[in-house]
Amino acid sequence: MQIYVWLLLPTVLLLPLGAWSGEIIGGRVAEPHSRPYMAFLSRETSTGPKMCGGFLVRKDFVLTAAHCAEGEITVFLGAHNISKWERSQQVIPARAKIPHPEYDEETDNNDIMLLQLRRKAKLTRWVKTIRLPCTDETVQPGKKCSVAGWGWTSADGEETSDILQEVDVVVMPEAACWSTPNGPDENYDPSTMLCAGDPDEGKNPSKGDSGGPLVCGRKAQGIVSCGFGNGTPLAVYTRVSTFIPWIHKTMKKLQP
Numbered sequence: 001m002q003i004y005v006w007l008l009l010p011t012v013l014l015l016p017l018g019a020w021s022g023e024i025i026g027g028r029v030a031e032p033h034s035r036p037y038m039a040f041l042s043r044e045t046s047t048g049p050k051m052c053g054g055f056l057v058r059k060d061f062v063l064t065a066a067h068c069a070e071g072e073i074t075v076f077l078g079a080h081n082i083s084k085w086e087r088s089q090q091v092i093p094a095r096a097k098i099p100h101p102e103y104d105e106e107t108d109n110n111d112i113m114l115l116q117l118r119r120k121a122k123l124t125r126w127v128k129t130i131r132l133p134c135t136d137e138t139v140q141p142g143k144k145c146s147v148a149g150w151g152w153t154s155a156d157g158e159e160t161s162d163i164l165q166e167v168d169v170v171v172m173p174e175a176a177c178w179s180t181p182n183g184p185d186e187n188y189d190p191s192t193m194l195c196a197g198d199p200d201e202g203k204n205p206s207k208g209d210s211g212g213p214l215v216c217g218r219k220a221q222g223i224v225s226c227g228f229g230n231g232t233p234l235a236v237y238t239r240v241s242t243f244i245p246w247i248h249k250t251m252k253k254l255q256p
Contacts, residue, residue: 035215053148084162194222194239
């Protein structure tokens with residue numbers, strides 16, 4: 001396995017800035033391995049290597065965003081610094097990609113995907129699953145949550161981080177994403193999306209580390225989906241609780 005890892009790591013190190021699928025703005029370095037559910041997705045696409053985030057929900061399944069489906073995906077678990085090999089890491093190729101059948105790439109609605117791993121992850125102190133919410137569980141506006149990822153740390157894309165970054169955000173009233181400084185967003189659907197950010201301090205995943213979890217308490221309540229651009233300090237997350245029946249049905253169907 002280590003031979004395979006060392007062959008794969010140069011691909012990660014040589015990625016151009018534009019290949020990163022997200023950014024944590026105004027965040028901080030996460031305590032090493034304090035988020036053992038985090039997954040780093042390396043994607044080999046026809047236009048070059050790209051990346052996304054994700055999170056482990058079962059030993060053999062990672063949850064991420066449907067817009068991360070392009071390319072051959074390799075999953076890094078237990079990573080903190082993705083520019084070097086760490087003994088905590090497990091590297092597992094994806095066996096199958098299952099985007100939600102009603103994902104709409106024009107509106108980003110139903111932006112959720114399950115990755116079935118080629119083999120089960122070994123749960124350790126560095127690699128663990130995260131709890132999911134109950135079906136249709138709600139998160140009240142004002143709730144403080146957090147999001148994490150690897151990637152750009154400045155809005156201009158001039159600074160990057162190989163080390164996991166995290167930032168606190170606040171769940172916003174739906175009206176905040178329906179009507180943004182850039183005008184009303186007709187694509188925002190509160191039944192399948194969550195709105196969160198930090199308008200006061202500008203702390204935000206911006207475009208987000210796509211596919212990473214919005215963690216509220218100890219549950220993954222959202223999946224980083226998209227931002228509004230032009231510096232708007234809000235982002236849209238897929239509302240995980242809406243898709244719990246689909247998640248369980250799909251994982252059961254694909255059991256080995």
